[in-house]
Amino acid sequence: MAKKETKKRAPLFHIIKRGRDALPWYFGMLVRAIAVVAALLVCGVLITLLTGKNPLQVYGSMIDGVFGSSRRIWNMLQSLSMLLCVSLAVTPAFKMRFWNIGAEGQVLIGGLACTATMMFLGDKLPLWLLLTVMTVASMAAAMVWALLPAVCKAYWNTNETLFTLMMNYVATQLVAYFLKVFVKDGSGVLSPMPQYGLPVIGGHAYLLNVLVVVLLTVAVYIYLRYSKQGYEISVVGESENTARYIGINVKKVIIRTLLVSGAICGLAGLLLVGGTNHTINTSTAGGRGFTAIMVSWLGKFNPLYMILTAFLVVFLERGAQQVSTDFRIPSAISDIVTGIILLFIIGCEFFLQYRVVMRKNGKEGA
Amino acid sequence: MEREIALSCRGITKTFGRVVANKACDLDVYKGEILAILGENGSGKTTLMNMVAGIYFPDEGQIYVNGEEVTIASPKDAFRYKIGMIHQHFKLVDVFTACENIALGVEDEGKYRLAEVKKKVIEITQRYGFIIDPDKRISDMAVSEKQTVEILKVLYRGADILILDEPTAVLTPQETEKLFAVLRRMREDGKSIIIITHKMHEVLSISDRVAVLRRGEHADTVNTADTSEAQLTELMMGKKVDLNIQRSEPKDSVDRLVVSGLSSKNAEGRPVLSDVSFTARSGEILGIAGIAGSGQRELLEAIAGLYHLDAGEITYLDPTDGHPENLRDKTPVQIRDLGVRLSFVPEDRLGMGLVANMDIVDNMMLRSYRKGRGMFLHRKEPKDLAEQIIEELEVVTPGATTPVRQLSGGNVQKVLVGREIAAAPSVLMAAYPVRGLDVNASYTIYNLLNRQKERGVAVIFVGEDLDVLLELCDRIMVINSGCVTGIVDGRTAQKDELGLLMTKSADREEATEEGA
Structure with missing residues (x-):
């Protein structure tokens, strides 16, 4: 009576969601550590296969590139603080689930406003007033850049991802136009104007930037965690319905948060132009607006964790550059290494959420 | 009479993290019987059946179909063994007709011929007494029709073992009776039917046997004819419980919230509320009954200042001096700033509340x-x-x-x-506050509502279980497609009466005329 059918075996493995109870703290650390070690091993094999170099030497060169001298350490701190600054800017928006990928343009437009102030008002105002105007102009310009998509999102529910992305191109082209029109010699390269820059403190060119970003990190952490506005951001981000239910004005929160986001981007533009380069070109933001997205996500939108994730990214970037020069291998190899390490670190989060159970042998035919 | 076993489970265990959903469950289903699976929410009824239907894979244990050991790793496998499940949430394509939905995803050798599908569908409907138009679009269907399509889908694929997950949750008592008649006919035809439920009276009226699950374990299987509500409750809970709601007489009732002529259209221009009028009084529980999606959510949200209105008045009478306050077109913050103590337990707890x-x-x-x-x-x-x-x-x-x-x-x-x-509200609105809760938790909530009533709060309770509404509420308002079809006394009303009001005149003009 029973039809003969080929018996299917149980699947080789299946995936189970981990329980509600938190895992012990060291488990997460352990998994992440294993991920880093595994990534380094895979990269090592790959480096040996592709270039024939000793991976240990390659890793040594990475560390050397980041910590090798006090100049390199200062460079690393500068990169770290600038990346962290932009990451802090996008975080309030991200926490509200507003995917602001326009930080690149916001930073650039802030920088442009700063440059313009330096160029046109530099010799007309006393320094203290000039610095004030620079700060206000940078932040205001970037706030406008963030405000446009925010208003359209709040009132007409436009797609903020596309909108902010497009604003990047507008900002880039505005900078190109500015340089073409206002650089007198027609070269399109604006020579630096260090005389109008932010003050150098403690004899280190980057110390001011680092200090500003340290203060900012603490401020954003407190804002998101302990302020009423930060609470509103979380509620809107988690569930707009809940926000409506308790009478939060969602439109207002979206616009206000993007103004905060834009203001910090403007600050980054100020630090990059007024505090570091003293000039501008179309790549002044340097892709930080996009890298910041990753830093913010990896840091789970927590400014304190983001210090670590920003450091990881900067370390990989600067280390890879050093490897390229030391071993004369194409920079593509170092990009591959960076990619693999990030893939492992992001991928290991899966194993913190789920458990893989293999088929039990011997259970068959029982 | 020796009967053949269609399906049996032996020692099925399934865990999610540290939560044990099923622990060593054994279950047998005979051919030509209706087996009810009874248990509280979270007792593992649905999980167990999902494993039979190939949605989940058991951690341990074996499933046998017609006496043969089988491995069911996907819903496709389940269909190979002629097992079909009708889920609580329908999985239909809205813009397709019933026939098209039924034909969708069927993998047979032949060509796709809708006319043949239709012929076969009509044959099935006639055999079991379904009433459905095979060419009607899903988007034009009532919930009960959609459910019929889901059942037809499973039958069309030749299922001999049908699993229905809480099929009556979305039906009126009359529709439930019709469904049960169809199920009985299928039983005569030799099919095995498993019906998951937590409603006791349904178990007693439809099933041949009852399998009771308690905290993921199989407590017992009993013949329906030999059991009683008390025994089943005890099996479910593991102890004797007193399931009575204390309903006190309303004291010093005064009007607290006067709602008149509320009308609203949704984004597509369809009316979701039509001329809704009622009064909520202090110290009493006003129940709102109706098929899910009849405008209950919109009504409460409109009162709370979360849903736009095209017409009507919402007047709140202050408990201290009876001063009237107009709440229409006010935001929740404005309502609160007026000193109106309005509390709202929304239906979507984790998405809104x-x-x-x-x-x-x-x-x-x-x-x-x-x-x-x-x-x-x-x-x-x-x-x-x-x-x-x-x-x-x-x-x-x-x-x-x-x-x-x-x-x-x-x-x-x-x-x-x-x-x-x-x-400390003076008006408390609660939408489906016991949905998904186990018996104990449900009674805790009923008691809390009752205590609020005794404190003089005007309680508005949107419920789905008519038995509970009749036990708990002082007055019950019934709505259908956004129209009030009647307001009855909770102490004297009969269940049938409510059921009729719930479906009364899908035609809205007629309803408003009668309601006026």
């Missing part, structure tokens, strides 16, 4: 976070409130800083209701 990823303390703050000076939050008061609610309502949680998403359904609801009651 609470924030799932926030802890209990931060959820307590939702209503009150603006309080206090300065730009920073004051977490002391909400923390005290959280601890008080955890203690008084016996919320099972590791602590006040546990994210609410980690709590069970009943505990989530206690947190939400606790917060809303803590605001």
